[in-house]
Amino acid sequence: xxxxxxxATGLSVGLVYGMIGxxxxxxxxxxxxxxxxxxxxxxxxAFGAVWAAELVPPEVSVFAGAAVGGLLGAALYWCAxxxxxxxxxxxxxxxxxxxxxxxxxxxxxxxGTKPYAILPFTGGDPLRFGDxxxxxxxxxxxxxxxxxxxxxxxxxxxxxxxxAMSACAVNRYAAGVVGIxxxxxxxxxxTLSGAIVGFVTATQAPxxxxxxxxxxxxxxxxFIAAVLGGFDRIGLALAGGVLVGFVESFxxxxxxxxxxDVIVLxxxxxxxxxRPAGLTRVKVSQRx
Amino acid sequence: xxxxEVTGLTHRFGRATVLEDVSFHVDAGEIVTLIGPNGxxxxxxxxxxxxxxxLQKGSVxxxxxxxxxxxxxxxxxxxxxxxxxxxxxxxxxxxxxxLVLGMYTCPHSDQDDQLGRVFALFPELEPRSRQLxxxxxxxxxxxxxxxxxxxxxxxxxxxxxxSLGLSPQLVERIMGALSQLRDEGLTIVLVEQNAAAALRLAxxxxxISTGRVLAExxxxxxxxxxLVRRVYLGGAPVRSTDDLPRTAGSVTxxxxxxxxxxxxxx
Ligand SMILES: Nc1ncnc2c1ncn2[C@@H]1O[C@H](COP(=O)(O)OP(=O)(O)OP(=O)(O)O)[C@@H](O)[C@H]1O
Ligand SMILES: [Mg+2]
Numbered sequence: 001x002x003x004x005x006x007x008a009t010g011l012s013v014g015l016v017y018g019m020i021g022x023x024x025x026x027x028x029x030x031x032x033x034x035x036x037x038x039x040x041x042x043x044x045x046a047f048g049a050v051w052a053a054e055l056v057p058p059e060v061s062v063f064a065g066a067a068v069g070g071l072l073g074a075a076l077y078w079c080a081x082x083x084x085x086x087x088x089x090x091x092x093x094x095x096x097x098x099x100x101x102x103x104x105x106x107x108x109x110x111x112g113t114k115p116y117a118i119l120p121f122t123g124g125d126p127l128r129f130g131d132x133x134x135x136x137x138x139x140x141x142x143x144x145x146x147x148x149x150x151x152x153x154x155x156x157x158x159x160x161x162x163x164a165m166s167a168c169a170v171n172r173y174a175a176g177v178v179g180i181x182x183x184x185x186x187x188x189x190x191t192l193s194g195a196i197v198g199f200v201t202a203t204q205a206p207x208x209x210x211x212x213x214x215x216x217x218x219x220x221x222x223f224i225a226a227v228l229g230g231f232d233r234i235g236l237a238l239a240g241g242v243l244v245g246f247v248e249s250f251x252x253x254x255x256x257x258x259x260x261d262v263i264v265l266x267x268x269x270x271x272x273x274x275r276p277a278g279l280t281r282v283k284v285s286q287r288x
Numbered sequence: 289x290x291x292x293e294v295t296g297l298t299h300r301f302g303r304a305t306v307l308e309d310v311s312f313h314v315d316a317g318e319i320v321t322l323i324g325p326n327g328x329x330x331x332x333x334x335x336x337x338x339x340x341x342x343l344q345k346g347s348v349x350x351x352x353x354x355x356x357x358x359x360x361x362x363x364x365x366x367x368x369x370x371x372x373x374x375x376x377x378x379x380x381x382x383x384x385x386x387l388v389l390g391m392y393t394c395p396h397s398d399q400d401d402q403l404g405r406v407f408a409l410f411p412e413l414e415p416r417s418r419q420l421x422x423x424x425x426x427x428x429x430x431x432x433x434x435x436x437x438x439x440x441x442x443x444x445x446x447x448x449x450x451s452l453g454l455s456p457q458l459v460e461r462i463m464g465a466l467s468q469l470r471d472e473g474l475t476i477v478l479v480e481q482n483a484a485a486a487l488r489l490a491x492x493x494x495x496i497s498t499g500r501v502l503a504e505x506x507x508x509x510x511x512x513x514x515l516v517r518r519v520y521l522g523g524a525p526v527r528s529t530d531d532l533p534r535t536a537g538s539v540t541x542x543x544x545x546x547x548x549x550x551x552x553x554x
Contacts, residue, residue, distance in 0.1 A: 160395055167378055167389050174376040176340055178436065179364030179393040 006249040008134040012207050014245020015145045016042070019200040020218055021225025021237035022152070023193035028231050029169035030189040033092045037076055037100040038197060039219030044107050045069030045198020046210040053118040061118060062144075062202040069198020070191045072103065077190035082183065100215060107212040115209030118202075137206045144203050148196060149238055165189060197222075217261070224268045230277045290352060291316040291444050291475040292337070292368070297346030299329070299336055299499075306332050307499045310346070314444070319466065319476040321486040321507070324496035325519055330479040331373050333496070334446045337477075338370035339363045351443060365393050367443035371450060375433040379422030383413055383432055386421050390436035397441070406435035409465050427458040434465065444475045451482045463489045487511045495519060 020038050027035045048068025052061035080095045120137040127134045155162040165185045167175040172182055201210070201218075221244050228240025244264060251263045292314040299307040307329045314320045322330050335341040337348055339360040347356045350366045358366065378386050387406060391397055407414040410431040416424065421432055430450050437445055447466070451459040463485055470476055480486035487493055487507040495503040495516055503515050510516055 160392060163385065163389060164392055167381070167392075170378045170380050171376060173340065174372070174378055175389075176360050177338070177364075177370050177372055177376060178389050179361045179440070180389075181359070181361045 002131065002253075003250075004129075004132045006253050007246060008132055008138070009252075010245035010247070010249035011242060012135070012138045012141055012204055012245070013248065014242035015141055015238075016201055016204050016218070016241070017221040017225050017244050018238035018241020019145060019148065020197050020222025021229060021241045022149075022234045023197045024222055024226035025229055025231055025234050025237045026152075026193050026196075027189050028226070030165050031081075031092075031168075031186045032089045033081060033096065034223075035076075035096045035190070035193065036093070036219050036223075037096045037103060037215075038193065038222055039217065040100040040103040040107070040215030041069050041072050041076070041194045042197035042201040042218055042222075043210060043212060043215045044072050044103050045194070046201040046205050047107055047111055047116070047212070048198060049202030049205060050111070050116045050118055050210065058119045058206065059121045059140075062199055065202025065205075066195040066199035069201075070195030072198075073190040073192070073194020074187060076103075076194070077187050081190070082186070085183075100219065104212060104215050111212055113212055115211045116205070117209050118205045120206040135207050137203075141200070141203050141207070145200060145238065148200070149235065152196075152234055161185075161188065220268075221264060224264065224271070227268065227271060289316050290314070290349065291318070292477065293349040293352075294333075294337060295347045295349075297333070297336060297343075297348070299332055299341070299344050305499060307336070310496070310499070310501055312494050312501060312504070314475055314477055316351075316443070316475050317470065317473060318492065319470055319478060319490040321478045321480055321483075321490035321493040322496055323480055323483045323486055323493055323516070326481070327498075328496045329499040330496055331448055334370060334372075334448050334477070334479060337363075338368060338446060340370065340372075361393070364440070367441075369437040369440060369442040369445050371433045371437045371445060371447040373448035373452070375426075375429040377421040377424075377429050377432050377436070379420070381421060382418050383421050383424070384417040386432055386436050387417075387439055390439040392440075394440050397439075402439040402441075406438055409438070409468065410435060426453050427455075427461070430454065430458075430462060431465075434462070438469070442474070444477065445469070446477045446479075448479045449481060450478070451480060451485055459485050483516065484511075 020042055023038045024035060027033055045065040045068045049061040049065035052064030076096070076099050080099045081092050084092050084095055120135070121140050122136050124136060127136060127139070156166050157163070164175065164180045165188065167178070167180055168182050168185045175182060222241065224244050225237050225241035228243065229235070229237030247264055247267060248260045251260050290313050294313065295311045297307055297310045298305065310333060312320070312322070322333065324330055332341065336343055339358060343356055347354060349355065350363070350368050353366065355363055355366060378389065384403070387403055388399060391399060391402060412428060413431055413435060416428065421429065424432060434447070434450065450462050454462065459482065466476055466478065467489060478486055478490060487510060490507050492505065493507050493510045494501050495510065497519055502519070503510065503513060505513070
């Protein structure tokens with residue numbers, strides 16, 4: 001057993017969980033909806049990249065992943081969530097579960113259930129640090145996650161649209177008063193989240209195979225990441241996802257990969273009871 | 289020219305009719321106050337005019353443009369800004385960020401210029417521009433709420449009880465600021481429980497009770513009106529004007545809107 005090897009293994013999958021968690025947080029802060037289709041948006045995005053990788057180099061195909069994820073996110077909002085806006089957040093949340101099934105079925109129809117992979121951005125042997133090995137693609141993935149995180153932070157703090165989205169999160173009524181169209185901001189949030197998770201999952205595709213059925217599992221782990229971020233902080237959600245990735249790889253190497261999900265879901269239960277605010281220090285405030 | 293003209297506005301929450309056939313108008317450069325007891329429907333009225341609530345029945349014209357089909361953001365772009373009840377600042381954001389968000393609909397305006405205007409009117413906000421607005425005092429939050437509405441250079445400002453919970457000196461401060469804004473050409477609709485302060489500042493007023501306009505007139509006349517005194521001093525809200533002695537003077541009681549001549553020159 002090598003702890004450092006587990007960390008290296010857990011990092012790549014953890015970054016995907018973390019970014020899916022970020023997607024949860026972005027949508028929830030601005031709309032109050034918990035988007036359980038997040039994992040299937042990620043998978044659909046990755047398959048978009050698989051398809052594009054036939055035509056373009058892998059490092060370009062991931063942008064197709066972002067485009068597919070973003071378009072589906074927008075479609076999800078306008079076709080399923082927005083029409084139910086008068087029904088309350090619970091109904092809107094449940095419809096995302098239904099949408100997840102629809103997206104999964106369509107992906108399955110197009111690509112079947114067998115695993116797909118795309119080529120890494122840079123070829124060559126895995127990097128070696130002593131007896132720890134790390135795929136080169138993991139470095140690309142970590143860099144992509146870092147850049148995305150910095151871009152998102154800049155977007156929410158420095159651009160007018162980003163500030164307007166934050167304003168909806170802080171006080172939706174007041175946001176309306178200054179002329180911010182909350183519907184448009186919600187649509188941006190769904191599109192942005194879909195694009196992010198599509199991009200990141202596509203970037204991870206050279207490391208792990210993508211199969212059409214993993215969306216729900218991804219969503220659950222991203223959900224745990226979001227809970228760790230108190231459903232409020234994107235940085236903490238990303239860190240939370242990496243933590244979940246570590247827990248998984250430790251479990252796989254010390255006990256058995258078969259127990260991964262049980263351990264992680266138990267962790268979620270314990271977490272929800274013990275620390276409903278996740279890693280944040282403030283208590284989660286009730287949203288009206 | 290009418291800056292704001294509301295005609296036949298009716299609003300229901302479920303089966304409860306909260307506003308019934310409310311009409312009023314405000315000329316450009318005027319300060320008009322809407323006074324009335326708790327639950328009269330004043331906040332609902334401003335929310336419908338600014339389209340924070342949907343317009344169910346009736347029409348709203350802003351600067352002679354029909355806005356009945358406008359959404360909230362379009363009403364803001366048309367230059368009609370609400371300063372809501374309870375201030376509603378973005379509590380976890382800084383004073384400066386609140387003001388910058390006030391410019392959301394006019395991103396090309398000169399930010400420093402607009403912030404300068406606010407800080408000139410409310411100097412106490414300037415040293416606090418990095419402070420989280422949720423930690424401001426009630427008076428400072430009210431100033432911020434007015435400032436946030438100012439920075440988009442509106443034609444009309446709708447203020448919902450800006451004096452609520454403020455000391456008399458602060459009430460005077462806010463009213464003074466409103467008077468100054470009017471001198472700069474702003475048209476103001478002022479909803480107030482504090483009828484005395486509102487009637488002192490405004491040119492004309494409307495008395496609203498249980499969702500109807502009961503009386504309107506120039507403020508000096510309205511202030512002396514027995515109906516106003518009764519609504520404010522008596523317990524039960526007045527349902528109709530029939531059970532009241534007819535007043536002499538020029539207060540129009542729930543009648544076609546009369547144009548009064550007591551306005552100050554604009
Ligand atoms: N969302 C709502 N649903 C149901 N009833 C409502 C709603 N909002 C307001 N009301 C009712 O409408 C009536 C008018 O309320 P409104 O807040 O407009 O009064 P107001 O004149 O602003 O009172 P105050 O001076 O106390 O602020 C009240 O009886 C209130 O209970
Ligand atoms: Mg009110």
